[in-house]
Amino acid sequence: MASVTVQPSIPTALGDGGGRARSVASAARLQGWLRRLPVLPALVYVILVTQVPFLLTIFYSLQNWNLLSVAPARFIGLQNYLDVLNDATIRIAIWNTIVLTVCAVAISVALGIGIAVLLNREIFGKGILRTLMIGPFLVMPTAAALMWKDTLLNPLTGFVNYLLTPIGLGTFDFINRFPMASIVGIEVWRWTPFMMLIVLAGLQSQNQEVLEAARVDGARALQMFRYITLPFIRPFIELGALLGSLFIVQSFDTIFMTTQGGPGQATTNLPFKLYLEAFQAFDIGKASAIGVLAVILTMIVATFALRTLFTIFQVETRR
Amino acid sequence: MSVLAARPGRGRARISKAAWSALAWAIAIVFFFPVLWMALEGLKTEVQAASIPPTIFFTPTLTALQEVLSRDFPPYLINSASATIGSTLLVLLLGLPAAYALSIRPVKRTRDVLFFLISTRFLPFAASLVPLYILARDLHLLDNILVLVIIYTTINLPLGIWLLRSFMLELPHELIEAARVDGASMRHELINIVLPLIMPGIAATSLICLIFSWNEFFYAVNFTTTIAATSPIFLVGFISGRGLFYAKLAAAATLASLPVLLAGWIAQKQLIRGLTMGAVK
Numbered sequence: 034m035a036s037v038t039v040q041p042s043i044p045t046a047l048g049d050g051g052g053r054a055r056s057v058a059s060a061a062r063l064q065g066w067l068r069r070l071p072v073l074p075a076l077v078y079v080i081l082v083t084q085v086p087f088l089l090t091i092f093y094s095l096q097n098w099n100l101l102s103v104a105p106a107r108f109i110g111l112q113n114y115l116d117v118l119n120d121a122t123i124r125i126a127i128w129n130t131i132v133l134t135v136c137a138v139a140i141s142v143a144l145g146i147g148i149a150v151l152l153n154r155e156i157f158g159k160g161i162l163r164t165l166m167i168g169p170f171l172v173m174p175t176a177a178a179l180m181w182k183d184t185l186l187n188p189l190t191g192f193v194n195y196l197l198t199p200i201g202l203g204t205f206d207f208i209n210r211f212p213m214a215s216i217v218g219i220e221v222w223r224w225t226p227f228m229m230l231i232v233l234a235g236l237q238s239q240n241q242e243v244l245e246a247a248r249v250d251g252a253r254a255l256q257m258f259r260y261i262t263l264p265f266i267r268p269f270i271e272l273g274a275l276l277g278s279l280f281i282v283q284s285f286d287t288i289f290m291t292t293q294g295g296p297g298q299a300t301t302n303l304p305f306k307l308y309l310e311a312f313q314a315f316d317i318g319k320a321s322a323i324g325v326l327a328v329i330l331t332m333i334v335a336t337f338a339l340r341t342l343f344t345i346f347q348v349e350t351r352r
Numbered sequence: 353m354s355v356l357a358a359r360p361g362r363g364r365a366r367i368s369k370a371a372w373s374a375l376a377w378a379i380a381i382v383f384f385f386p387v388l389w390m391a392l393e394g395l396k397t398e399v400q401a402a403s404i405p406p407t408i409f410f411t412p413t414l415t416a417l418q419e420v421l422s423r424d425f426p427p428y429l430i431n432s433a434s435a436t437i438g439s440t441l442l443v444l445l446l447g448l449p450a451a452y453a454l455s456i457r458p459v460k461r462t463r464d465v466l467f468f469l470i471s472t473r474f475l476p477f478a479a480s481l482v483p484l485y486i487l488a489r490d491l492h493l494l495d496n497i498l499v500l501v502i503i504y505t506t507i508n509l510p511l512g513i514w515l516l517r518s519f520m521l522e523l524p525h526e527l528i529e530a531a532r533v534d535g536a537s538m539r540h541e542l543i544n545i546v547l548p549l550i551m552p553g554i555a556a557t558s559l560i561c562l563i564f565s566w567n568e569f570f571y572a573v574n575f576t577t578t579i580a581a582t583s584p585i586f587l588v589g590f591i592s593g594r595g596l597f598y599a600k601l602a603a604a605a606t607l608a609s610l611p612v613l614l615a616g617w618i619a620q621k622q623l624i625r626g627l628t629m630g631a632v633k
Contacts, residue, residue: 158377
C-alpha cells in the first residue's frame with residue numbers, strides 16, 4: 034500500500050532535482066521499516082535462540098571437546114561424524130526412532146479416525162465422551178509414564194496385570210519383556226486423542242447435504258465413507274499425522290521415566306542418545322554431530338509437514 | 353422382534369444408537385482409565401496403593417496429597433508456574449505485534465517469515481541444545497528459572513504468532529479500515545481495536561503456552577537441578593523409588609497434571625485450533 038502512494042510522485046521529484054527524490058525514497062524506506070518494526074523483536078529473538086546456537090552446534094561438531102576432560106577443544110574436522118556414523122549404538126538409536134515414530138503415528142492415526150467417526154455419530158453424551166478422551170493428551174507426560182510403569186503395568190501391583198490374571202498374564206513384566214511395544218503403547222494412548230480431535234474437527238466441518246444427497250441416491254454407509262468422507266478429511270488426517278510425527282520423533286519423557294533407554298539399548302531413541310552423549314558423557318563434539326544429523330533427519334519430515342500446512346492455509350484463504 | 357416389526361425404521365435406529373453409544377463409552381473409559389486411576393491412587397493410603405490385588409473400593413483419604421504438599425513439592429510447582437507465566441507473557445508481548453505485522457498490515461515476504469518461524473518450532477532440540485547449555489553455564493544461568501523462560505518462549509513463540517495471526521485474519525476488514533480513515537496510529541490500532549477483538553486468540557495462545565511449558569521435561573531436567581527445578585523434575589525422584597510410595601507418587605502426579613487438564617478441558621474449542629496453529633477450527 035505504501036509503495037503505491039509513493040510511486041506517482043517520483044517523476045515530479047526527478048524534475049525538481051535529486052534532493053527531493055532522495056528524501057522521498059528514504060521516507061519510503063523509513064515507512065517500510067516502520068511496517069516491519071513490529072515483527073522484528075520476535076524475529077530477532079527466534080534467530081538468537083535457535084539459529085545462532087545451531088551455527089555453533091555445527092562449529093562444535095567439528096571439534097574434539099569433552100567437558101569432563103581438561104584438554105582444550107581441538108579442531109578435528111569431520112572425525113565426529115565418522116565416529117557417529119560408525120557407531121553401532123547410534124544406528125540402533127536411529128532405527129529405534131524410526132520404529133517408534135512410524136508405529137506410534139500409524140496406530141494413533143488409525144485409532145483416532147475410528148474414534149472420531151464414532152463420536153461424530155448420533156450417540157449419547159458426546160460432550161462428556163470428548164472430554165474424557167482428551168484426558169490422556171493433557172496429563173503431564175512424565176506423570177503418565179510413571180503411572181503406567183508403577184501402577185498399571187507393574188508385574189506385582191499393576192492394574193492391567195490384575196485384569197489380565199485370568200489369561201495368565203498376572204505377573205507378566207510388559208515393560209521389560211516388550212519395552213518398545215510398551216513405549217509405543219503409551220505414546221499411542223497419548224496421541225490418539227490428538228489425532229481424534231483433528232479428524233473430528235474435519236468431520237464436523239463436512240457438508241451434511243452432500244452426505245444426505247448420496248444417501249438418497251442409495252449409497253451405502255461404507256461407500257459414502259470411502260468415497261466422500263475420506264477424501265474430505267484427508268488433509269486433516271495428513272496434518273495430524275505430520276504434526277504427530279514431528280512431536281513423536283522428539284519423544285524423550287516416556288523413555289526417560291519408564292525404561293531409561295533400556296533394557297540394553299532396546300528403547301534408546303535419538304533424543305535419548307543425545308541426552309546420554311551430552312549430559313552423561315559430556316562429549317560436546319559428538320553430541321553436536323548427533324544434533325546436526327538429527328536436524329537433517331527432521332528436515333526431511335518437516336518439509337512434508339510444512340507443505341501440508343500451507344495447502345490447508347491456502348484452502349482457508351480461498352474460501 | 354414384534355416391536356421391531358411394527359416400527360422397523362425407528363426401533364432399529366434407536367438400538368443402533370444405543371449400541372454405538374455403548375461402544376463409544378467403552379473406548380472412552382479405556383482411554384480415560386489411567387487418568388482416573390492416577391487420581392484414585394492419590395486418594396489411597398500407601399498400603400492400599402501397593403496392595404495385591406489392587407484396591408478398588410476404599411474410603412478416600414487426603415493423606416498422600418497433604419504429605420506431598422506439606423513436604424517439598426510446592427517449590428517445584430511455583431517454579432513451573434513462574435516459567436510458564438513468564439514465557440507466556442513474553443510470547444504475547446513479542447507475538448502480538450509480530451502477528452499484526454504479518455496479517456493486518458502485512459509486510460513484504462510475509463509468507464517467508466511465517467515459514468521461517470514455524471520451521472524453527474520443528475527444529476529438533478538437538479540443533480541448539482549443546483550451545484545453549486554451554487552458554488547458560490558460562491552466564492551462570494544453569495538452574496535459573498530465567499533460562500527456562502527464554503527456552504519456553506522460543507518453543508511457543510512460532511506457534512503463538514501463527515495462532516494469533518489466524519485470529520487477526522478473521523477480523524472484519526471494514527473495522528480496521530474505519531480506524532485507519534480516522535487516522536489511528538499503528539500502535540493505537542493494535543492496542544485499542546485489534547487487541548479487544550482477539551481475546552479468544554489470546555486465550556488459545558495462552559493455553560498452548562501453558563500445555564507446552566508446564567509439561568516440558570527435556571530442558572527442565574538438563575538445565576535445572578534444585579533451585580529452579582519444575583514439577584516434572586519432582587516426579588523423577590520417584591523413578592527408582594522402590595517401596596511403598598505409589599500413593600504419594602500418584603498424588604504428586606495428579607497435582608502436577610491438574611492445571612493443564614483443567615485448562616484444556618475448559619478451553620476445548622481453543623485446544624484443536626491451538627494445537628494446529630490455527631489451521632483447524
